[in-house]
Amino acid sequence: MNRQIVKLFAFIVVLFGVLIGFTSYWSVFDAEALKEKDQNARPLIEQQQIPRGRILTADGVVIAKSIPQGPKGERTYVRRYPEGPLYGHPIGYSFVQQGNSEFEQFHNDTLVGEESEFGSILDEITGATPEGSDIVTNIDSEAQAIALADLEAAGFGAVVAIEPKSGRVQVMASNKPYDPNRIPEEINRLNRNKLETPLLNRPAQGLYPPGSTFKVVTAAAGLESGTITPDSTIDAPGTIEVEGVPLSNDFNEDFFGADLETALTNSVNTWFAQLGEDVGANALFEQMRKFGFGSTPPIDLPDDQVYVSGVRELDGQVLGPNDAVDLGRVAIGQERLQVTPLQMAMVAAAVANGGKLMKPQIWSRVIDPDGRVTEKLDPSEYSQATSPETAAELTVAMEGVVREGTGTNAAIEGVAVAGKTGTAETPGNKSCGGGEDENQAWFIGFAPADDPQVAIAASVECTEQFGNDVAAPIFRDVAEALLDGK
Amino acid sequence: MTSARNRELVALVPVALLLTAGFAAVFAQEEAQLGDASLIYGAYFFAICIATHIYLRIRLPNADPYLFPLVALLTAFGLVMIYRIDDGLARDQANWFVLGLILFALTIQFLRDYEVLERYRYTIAGVGLLLLLAPRLPGIGQQVNGAYLGVKIGPLAFQPAEFSKIAIVIFLASYLRENREVLIVGARRVLGVTLPPLKHFGPMLVVWGASMFMLVFIRDLGSSLMFFAAFLALLYVATGRFSFVVIGMAMFFVGAWFIATTVPHVHDRVEIWLDPYVDAPGSGYQILQSIFAQADGGLFGKGFGQALIEIPDGGGTLLPAAQTDLIYSLIVNEVGLFGACGVVLIYLLIAARGFKIALLASDGFSKLLATGLTAVFSIQAFVIIGGVTRVIPLTGVTLPFISYGGSSIVANFVLLALLLLISDRARREATAPAGRDLAFGRA
Numbered sequence: 001m002n003r004q005i006v007k008l009f010a011f012i013v014v015l016f017g018v019l020i021g022f023t024s025y026w027s028v029f030d031a032e033a034l035k036e037k038d039q040n041a042r043p044l045i046e047q048q049q050i051p052r053g054r055i056l057t058a059d060g061v062v063i064a065k066s067i068p069q070g071p072k073g074e075r076t077y078v079r080r081y082p083e084g085p086l087y088g089h090p091i092g093y094s095f096v097q098q099g100n101s102e103f104e105q106f107h108n109d110t111l112v113g114e115e116s117e118f119g120s121i122l123d124e125i126t127g128a129t130p131e132g133s134d135i136v137t138n139i140d141s142e143a144q145a146i147a148l149a150d151l152e153a154a155g156f157g158a159v160v161a162i163e164p165k166s167g168r169v170q171v172m173a174s175n176k177p178y179d180p181n182r183i184p185e186e187i188n189r190l191n192r193n194k195l196e197t198p199l200l201n202r203p204a205q206g207l208y209p210p211g212s213t214f215k216v217v218t219a220a221a222g223l224e225s226g227t228i229t230p231d232s233t234i235d236a237p238g239t240i241e242v243e244g245v246p247l248s249n250d251f252n253e254d255f256f257g258a259d260l261e262t263a264l265t266n267s268v269n270t271w272f273a274q275l276g277e278d279v280g281a282n283a284l285f286e287q288m289r290k291f292g293f294g295s296t297p298p299i300d301l302p303d304d305q306v307y308v309s310g311v312r313e314l315d316g317q318v319l320g321p322n323d324a325v326d327l328g329r330v331a332i333g334q335e336r337l338q339v340t341p342l343q344m345a346m347v348a349a350a351v352a353n354g355g356k357l358m359k360p361q362i363w364s365r366v367i368d369p370d371g372r373v374t375e376k377l378d379p380s381e382y383s384q385a386t387s388p389e390t391a392a393e394l395t396v397a398m399e400g401v402v403r404e405g406t407g408t409n410a411a412i413e414g415v416a417v418a419g420k421t422g423t424a425e426t427p428g429n430k431s432c433g434g435g436e437d438e439n440q441a442w443f444i445g446f447a448p449a450d451d452p453q454v455a456i457a458a459s460v461e462c463t464e465q466f467g468n469d470v471a472a473p474i475f476r477d478v479a480e481a482l483l484d485g486k
Numbered sequence: 487m488t489s490a491r492n493r494e495l496v497a498l499v500p501v502a503l504l505l506t507a508g509f510a511a512v513f514a515q516e517e518a519q520l521g522d523a524s525l526i527y528g529a530y531f532f533a534i535c536i537a538t539h540i541y542l543r544i545r546l547p548n549a550d551p552y553l554f555p556l557v558a559l560l561t562a563f564g565l566v567m568i569y570r571i572d573d574g575l576a577r578d579q580a581n582w583f584v585l586g587l588i589l590f591a592l593t594i595q596f597l598r599d600y601e602v603l604e605r606y607r608y609t610i611a612g613v614g615l616l617l618l619l620a621p622r623l624p625g626i627g628q629q630v631n632g633a634y635l636g637v638k639i640g641p642l643a644f645q646p647a648e649f650s651k652i653a654i655v656i657f658l659a660s661y662l663r664e665n666r667e668v669l670i671v672g673a674r675r676v677l678g679v680t681l682p683p684l685k686h687f688g689p690m691l692v693v694w695g696a697s698m699f700m701l702v703f704i705r706d707l708g709s710s711l712m713f714f715a716a717f718l719a720l721l722y723v724a725t726g727r728f729s730f731v732v733i734g735m736a737m738f739f740v741g742a743w744f745i746a747t748t749v750p751h752v753h754d755r756v757e758i759w760l761d762p763y764v765d766a767p768g769s770g771y772q773i774l775q776s777i778f779a780q781a782d783g784g785l786f787g788k789g790f791g792q793a794l795i796e797i798p799d800g801g802g803t804l805l806p807a808a809q810t811d812l813i814y815s816l817i818v819n820e821v822g823l824f825g826a827c828g829v830v831l832i833y834l835l836i837a838a839r840g841f842k843i844a845l846l847a848s849d850g851f852s853k854l855l856a857t858g859l860t861a862v863f864s865i866q867a868f869v870i871i872g873g874v875t876r877v878i879p880l881t882g883v884t885l886p887f888i889s890y891g892g893s894s895i896v897a898n899f900v901l902l903a904l905l906l907l908i909s910d911r912a913r914r915e916a917t918a919p920a921g922r923d924l925a926f927g928r929a
Contacts, residue, residue, distance in 0.1 A: 001723050001724065001726070001850070001853055001854075001857075002845050003726070004722055004723040004726050005723055005841050005844050005845055005853070005857055006841075006845075007722075008719055008722065008723055008841065008857065008861065009837065009838065009841045012834070012837050012861075012864045012865075012868075013834065015864075015865075015868045015872075016830050016833065016834050016837075016864075016868065018872070018877055019830055019868065019871045019872060019875060019877065020826075020827055020830055022872075022875035022876065022877050023780065023818060023823060023826050023827075023830075023871075023875050024823055026777050026780040026781055026818075026875060026876075027780045027781060027783050027784055027785070027818050027822065027823045027826070028784060028785055028823055030781065031780075031781040031782075031784060034777060034778055034781035035778075035781055035782070037778070039763065039766040039767075039774055039778075040774075040778045040781075041797065041804070042778055042779070042781075042782050042794060042804065045794060045797065045804075046782075046794070
């Protein structure tokens with residue numbers, strides 16, 4: 001019988017080995033997936049017991065903090081946003097029941113103090129209680145406040161300001177705003193509000209027709225592909241046929257023998273429509289791709305909360321050079337072009353930075369509970385969108401827009417400003433109440449033109465006015481605030 | 487032959503220290519200051535262990551030196567975990583530990599000649615079956631979570647299955663000792679499969695029938711599996727026919743499958759096992775929480791006293807039946823994969839020592855009894871740990887010596903007493919004729 005006893009023991013060893021195997025699977029190999037299950041309340045309960053790190057503006061204003069609640073021993077923390085609606089976008093919210101959104105969601109691991117596997121093992125051994133790190137953003141409190149106040153005066157819309165040489169996002173304002181402090185009580189009501197969509201982060205999620213601001217992209221494609229030089233001229237009559245449909249300039253004005261600067265300064269539709277067709281689909285879409293169209297902008301917000309700009313079908317599909325598109329109308333920002341203010345700010349920032357597009361980032365540095373800076377934003381390049389020469393030539397043309405063209409309201413005394421207006425007609429837009437004279441008003445630009453410190457895109461929905469009337473003044477106010485702070 | 491007992495004594499010291507340190511860790515977590523209570527508890531525990539050790543020194547000087555310290559280690563670990571859940575429960579458990587040791591001593595006192603058990607094997611089998619069925623008897627039976635496992639007579643409540651497993655192993659060991667020869671010799675090969683002789687196969691069918699009956703009657707897949715697996719283990723060891731085991735397993739699974747599809751409670755348990763997410767807040771809650779708790783433990787665990795058991799603000803429990811069914815999940819949560827491996831290793835060491843006793847024993851009954859007791863003990867640990875780790879459906883079997891529960895502690899100490907009785911005789915016989923204490927004593 002002894003042989004069988006030994007075999008039986010061997011079998012028991014195998015059985016216990018299976019137990020170790022399953023325990024390892026649940027506790028280590030599958031642990032991360034299990035922690036993310038909706039049915040698992042443990043991570044939320046634990047996070048509630050950790051003081052989440054603060055979020056601050058670049059100038060030290062506290063955007064978000066955690067305050068303790070309850071008696072010692074069963075203390076929990078709840079999120080507070082002292083500035084209310086001002087930073088509801090893009091910071092988002094963080095509550096146990098409602099979850100995390102936007103910046104709070106993207107940087108969750110840092111804010112709750114989740115470190116590397118090694119670091120957390122050390123913590124377990126030393127028994128250190130987890131504590132979140134603070135994050136300082138690039139947001140300028142004064143400029144953010146001015147941007148939101150201007151928007152609230154002008155209408156629903158968005159403002160994005162980026163430092164061109166670093167990609168630092170200094171302003172990201174969205175109207176209609178919401179107060180993140182009220183999320184636990186009001187999230188359902190806010191979600192149901194389809195007319196004002198306060199939870200939509202318009203800078204990154206508002207998809208609008210870009211109108212004439214897109215002419216900067218078309219011009220870049222013309223210069224980069226060698227189709228034109230700054231001295232090339234194109235005859236641009238008041239009306240031409242594009243894809244069999246007439247296309248006109250404002251007031252049907254003729255521009256014969258116009259060069260790039262003249263055409264951009266006066267926003268000549270027929271000039272750019274012809275250029276777009278000359279450049280061709282491949283070169284135009286290639287230029288768009290280099291500016292970031294067609295993919296999710298590389299900003300520190302959750303991917304599902306940053307929308308892709310481009311020629312979009314109604315179902316959200318983004319078209320490419322091989323699809324049937326009306327190139328002449330794409331060239332002037334019409335057709336099915338849908339872009340976010342963030343994307344247009346990236347266009348302005350790339351031109352301002354000698355054609356080099358930096359990755360836009362909201363965060364600046366991480367400070368651990370002991371006050372040490374543990375991480376710092378290292379600005380990185382997204383793409384070389386144009387050559388430095390092309391960028392310089394575009395800058396000259398864009399200066400003309402503000403100096404003597406369609407964007408004079410963006411001018412700042414004593415500072416050279418480069419920019420481009422846009423006014424896309426959106427008749428019958430339901431979110432505007434269906435009026436026939438509604439426009440999407442735009443201004444994108446940067447200043448100072450000779451040494452750009454700030455690039456801005458401002459966009460206002462549902463206005464009967466033009467880009468120069470409502471968007472350019474917002475650009476001016478926000479740019480002044482940011483340049484003053486330098 | 488004092489060397490064995492000396493080793494036992496030395497092994498008990500770290501156990502007592504571990505208990506003291508464990509209590510200290512829980513105190514430190516809960517009160518943020520260290521009193522001398524953990525030292526007092528440690529001293530009590532050590533004193534009780536020493537008393538038992540001295541008793542063993544007198545009564546069973548040759549018995550295996552490692553089994554008692556290993557069991558004491560499990561008990562100490564269980565006490566700390568239960569104390570961490572509820573200090574009242576831990577006091578009960580400590581009392582049962584003492585009661586268990588008293589029964590342990592009584593068993594050793596009165597069953598020195600344990601062959602006497604063979605003479606009463608049918609009585610013992612009858613009592614064992616009666617105990618199993620008791621929870622279905624009107625007036626005293628109790629249903630817990632759909633299974634009939636408990637009995638309550640006046641103020642006394644217990645789980646009879648814990649005791650009946652010992653009775654049934656005694657019966658099987660005795661029956662197989664007597665019939666193993668005919669089972670082997672009478673076997674015929676049919677279509678390449680060795681079948682046991684029909685005449686002697688009857689009692690085997692009875693055991694299978696009893697297991698199936700249990701499944702229907704007390705509706706507990708876990709104890710049914712435990713009994714039947716112990717039976718197959720003994721059958722295999724007695725006859726050496728692996729084909730018997732295969733046939734037996736096939737019969738069990740066919741029967742279990744049939745019952746699982748017809749008896750609602752058993753059916754639910756199997757469904758939840760296959761996909762707990764189907765009813766996550768309801769019937770799947772316990773197994774899901776078990777797994778989530780383990781996921782939270784990771785490699786090293788969160789530390790003694792750190793596990794989340796209750797949802798804050800009276801939101802309910804995060805670990806249903808943490809002190810009994812899910813205590814292994816709590817262990818993984820607090821001491822991590824490494825701690826859990828340690829616990830499983832202790833069970834494995836106990837199994838190793840138990841089978842070692844069976845190897846050393848000279849007569850058939852002792853061999854089979856030691857094998858059966860060790861097998862049923864190991865399989866019980868496997869059934870509950872396998873249940874909470876989703877290897878098999880989760881059932882209400884206790885984790886021996888660790889789970890909260892008087893029946894479990896007391897019955898398992900009786901089981902340990904029987905093992906030590908067999909061990910004492912086997913080692914005495916193995917060494918005495920040759921007169922070479924050390925050479926065999928260490929084997």
